[in-house]
Amino acid sequence: MKNIKFYTGNIIVSLSFITGVFINISAFAADIFPAMTQTSLNEKMVIYSSLDVNFVGDIILEYQRLHQNVEVEYHDLQTFSIYEKIITESDENKKTADFVFSSAMDLQVKLANDGYAQAVNNAVLSDLPHYAQWRKMVFGLTNEPAVIIYNKEWFKDKKLPTTHEEFSQFLNQYSSEIYNKVATYNIERSGLGLFFIAQDQEFKRNIWSLVNRMGEAGVTLYSSSSAILQRVASGRFVIGYNILGSYAKTYAKAHPNLGIITPNDYTIIMSRIGLVPKYALKPRLGKSFLGFLASKQGQDLLKKQINMLSLSETRESSKYHHVRIGPGLVVYQDQLKRRKLISKWNKALNKN
Known part of the structure; x- marks a missing residue:
């Protein structure tokens, strides 16, 4: 059939x-x-x-x-x-x-x-x-950025985190209020999630401190972005990390309560x-x-x-970091290196 x-x-x-x-x-x-x-x-x-x-x-x-x-x-x-x-x-x-x-x-x-x-x-x-x-x-x-999404209603009287460090501080400051209201990809099931965290590791040496704080905030992990977008827009979650920006912008057009942050310290651009x-x-x-x-x-x-994003838009700001296409991208196809990265992730989340 x-x-x-x-x-x-x-x-x-x-x-x-x-x-x-x-x-x-x-x-x-x-x-x-x-x-x-x-x-x-x-x-x-x-x-x-x-x-x-x-x-x-x-x-x-x-x-x-x-x-x-x-x-x-x-x-x-x-x-x-x-x-x-x-x-x-x-x-x-x-x-x-x-x-x-x-x-x-x-x-x-x-x-x-x-x-x-x-x-x-x-x-x-x-x-x-x-x-x-x-x-x-x-x-x-x-040219598609990895972004942070947030619920506009929840943040209406709060300062938005505009860098990875500010996001980490936000997780620490509001840990009790946002417990079980933070979401990101499950890197064991999402290739995109694994890819983004591997790139984070390249650009931010203390990324594992941020991941640890997501774990302390009771982060919920998903294999795709749709569930995260839906729950952040509805207010079930407050914030979502490393979401593909093109999906977020499309969803936000129909759900105006969804906000998008492109971090000012660095924003990864995938293709x-x-x-x-x-x-x-x-x-x-x-x-x-x-x-x-x-x-x-x-x-x-x-x-x-x-x-x-257009190519001209990504050239206008130094915060945008394009992932270079080449053999370096296949590093985490090596199962040993992939397992090591996932082990670091689980340890930082206090899952082990």
């Missing part, structure tokens, strides 16, 4: 049908963007992405206006599922998706480092900052990485879409759709 959703403008139509006998019967979902013209020259581009189709639909439609004979099959997947699918399909079939777009910077770099990506020569991509590309294989296409797999069935299309996302039109659309 396949469940395929066809995307036509703002309407998604779901169709289910039974296929032939010789199929993998595990369920999968794809969003189909039909070509705008129907000719014998029509082609199909397959995309694996961790970005929800609701954010990327208009971007794909704009791309199709420039390439009207291209149908797009869009698979919205978890980051590790993308990583596994590329490896499995490449090793077994020598063919896989034409373009991959993922927020798991480390896994994307690992794919390239292990030989699962191909080089892309494109003038637009060459103009990306040096920290946003590696070996002409992986390209950072978004969703695009790459063209080595065994892409239609690499020309994958490269074309990659170039489109890196173009001014593509960047403007990404900024609008996912509420990311």
Whole structure:
């Protein structure tokens, strides 16, 4: 049984049908963007992405206006599922998706480092900052900060913490009032949470003192940001740490009681990485879409759709620290180093 959703403008139509006998019967979902013209020259581009189709639909439609004979099959997947699918399909079939777009910077770099990506020569991509590309294989296409979120009503008569040190002091000062009202990612279950705390360790030597104070405040841990955003906006929680800023800005538009802090001492900027797999069935299309996302039109659309910062905005302040794309990102794919980091985390939270 396949469940395929066809995307036509703002309407998604779901169709289910039974296929032939010789199929993998595990369920999968794809969003189909039909070509705008129907000719014998029509082609199909397959995309694996961790970005929800609701954010990327208009971007794909704009791309199709420039390439009207291209149908797009869009698979919205978890980051590790993308990583596994590329490896499995490449090793077994020598063919896989034409373009991959993922927020798991480390896994994307690992794919390239292990030989699962191909080089892309494109003038637009060459103009990306040096920290946003590696070996002409992986390209950072978004600028998304790690932020602190807070409940505006609770803070209406209190001073907001604007640095990591002030946040730590806040946790200490209001420890009894905010007990069980602080939230962050569970780094044992959230790759993004692990990534952000690893970056914190690079920028703030005493980050473990802050983590310890979160533990003393009875911090609640979640594997995704949605539950944290919902509970902070509603007042169930007072504050949330290291939340992806693009998600927070989107949520805050519909929930005005949610406030956002980009710390003034340093704010980590992560990038969703695009790459063209080595065994892409239609690499020309994958490269074309990659170039489109890196173009001014593509960047403007990404900024609008996912509420990311523009490159010019991140250049205006020294507080923004872009995570450099390169082999250093795969350090915590080493299980020993990963376990050591998680052990430090649990010890600081007084979980051990």
